[in-house]
Amino acid sequence: MALSSGQLSPELHDYVVSHSTGPDAVLRALAAETLERFPGNAGMQIAPEQGTFMTLLPRLIGARRAVEVGTFTGYSSLCLARGLGEDGELLCCDVNEEWTSLARRYWEEAGVAERIQLRLAPALDTLRELPPDLVFDLAFIDADKPSYVAYWEELVPRLRPGGVLLVDNTLWSGAVADPDRQDNSVRAIRAFNDHATADERVEQVILPIGDGLMLARKR
Ligand SMILES: C[S@@+](CC[C@H](N)C(=O)[O-])C[C@H]1O[C@@H](n2cnc3c(N)ncnc32)[C@H](O)[C@@H]1O
Numbered sequence: 001m002a003l004s005s006g007q008l009s010p011e012l013h014d015y016v017v018s019h020s021t022g023p024d025a026v027l028r029a030l031a032a033e034t035l036e037r038f039p040g041n042a043g044m045q046i047a048p049e050q051g052t053f054m055t056l057l058p059r060l061i062g063a064r065r066a067v068e069v070g071t072f073t074g075y076s077s078l079c080l081a082r083g084l085g086e087d088g089e090l091l092c093c094d095v096n097e098e099w100t101s102l103a104r105r106y107w108e109e110a111g112v113a114e115r116i117q118l119r120l121a122p123a124l125d126t127l128r129e130l131p132p133d134l135v136f137d138l139a140f141i142d143a144d145k146p147s148y149v150a151y152w153e154e155l156v157p158r159l160r161p162g163g164v165l166l167v168d169n170t171l172w173s174g175a176v177a178d179p180d181r182q183d184n185s186v187r188a189i190r191a192f193n194d195h196a197t198a199d200e201r202v203e204q205v206i207l208p209i210g211d212g213l214m215l216a217r218k219r
Contacts, residue, residue, distance in 0.1 A: 007174060007208040016049060023048045027078060030106045034073045038099065044072050046142070046168065050210035051079040054140070054166065057215075058083030061164060063137035067091045069123045069151050070143030070168075074103025080140060081112040090116045093123035093143070123147070127154040135160050142168035145185045148192035156201055159218040165202070167192070171212025 008016065023031070027048070035042040046054070054076060058066060063084055071077050071094040081090045094100050100118055107113040119126045123143055139155040141148060148167065155165060172189045175181040196204055196216060204216035 007171060007212070020049045021052050023051060026106060026110045027051060027075065029109075030073065030075055030078065030102070033102065034075070037102070038073070041072070041099070046076045046079075047210035050168075050213060051075060053207075053209060053213070054079040055083040057164065057166070058088070058138055059085075061137065061162070063088070063164070065089050065136050066138040066140070067093070067127075067136050067155070067158075068140045068142070069093045069127075069155075070141065071103055071118065072096075072099050074100070074106050076140060076142060076168075077103060077116060078106060078110055078112060080138070081107070081115045082110070084115060086115075088115045091126075092116055092118045093121070093126045094118065095120060095122060124150055124154065127151070127158075130158070134158065136163060138164045138166070140166045140168070145169065145188040145192070148188060149195050152192070152196060152199075156199070156218060161218055163218045165204075165214070165216040165218070167196070167214040167216070169211045170206050170214040171208065173211060176212075 031045060034045055058080060064087060066080055066084055068077050068080060068090060071092040077090060077092050081088060084090060097120060107116050124147060136158050137160060139159060141151045159165060170189060170193055172186050175186040176190050196214060202216040202218055204214055207213045207215055
């Protein structure tokens with residue numbers, strides 16, 4: 001989990017960031033408070049340039065209804081909620097009260113709280129309990145890596161045709177392509193990437209942004 005697009009050289013990363021729309025004051029304050037209060041976990045937050053992309057994408061596809069699996073202190077959800085627009089609806093799934101209480105405060109500060117519903121429960125339970133006919137335009141997966149395939153299998157059927165799935169950490173700081181790395185997380189990510197690649201319901205690409213963001217479109 002990286003705070004920057006770690007596949008790029010530092011110089012090229014700086015160049016990319018300086019030629020991309022940057023985070024506003026609310027996102028910068030959220031990132032700073034996350035780092036101050038939860039220094040050991042702050043690296044879980046998505047990269048700022050990834051956040052910009054995750055506001056642009058829902059705008060580009062006209063998304064109104066989205067779901068996020070893994071909210072932490074709210075950076076990615078705030079970016080998505082902005083991209084969904086005023087009548088958008090974002091369902092956030094997480095299990096941690098303390099981290100998501102910070103998210104709630106920043107959603108209020110950014111004026112997007114009314115668009116977001118947070119469910120504090122294991123995400124698989126939340127997804128399996130949704131009404132059978134509920135369909136999303138966009139889904140984002142960024143929680144426990146061993147469950148990625150299970151989240152994918154819950155979410156692909158719930159996307160509208162042309163809907164989009166985003167999946168974080170699909171390069172795992174480059175470890176996916178390093179045969180010497182065989183820890184559980186990297187094996188889970190490799191297994192997920194293989195699973196998604198073989199899935200004919202979607203067409204997909206791994207973008208080398210942040211820690212590797214898979215972008216999949218349902219056919
Ligand atoms: C990598 S962080 C998410 C970072 C977030 N997207 C951001 O931009 O700040 C992963 C989150 O997944 C949550 N999580 C882990 N296991 C979970 C589960 N089984 N169900 C729901 N959330 C889970 C953790 O509590 C944590 O907040």
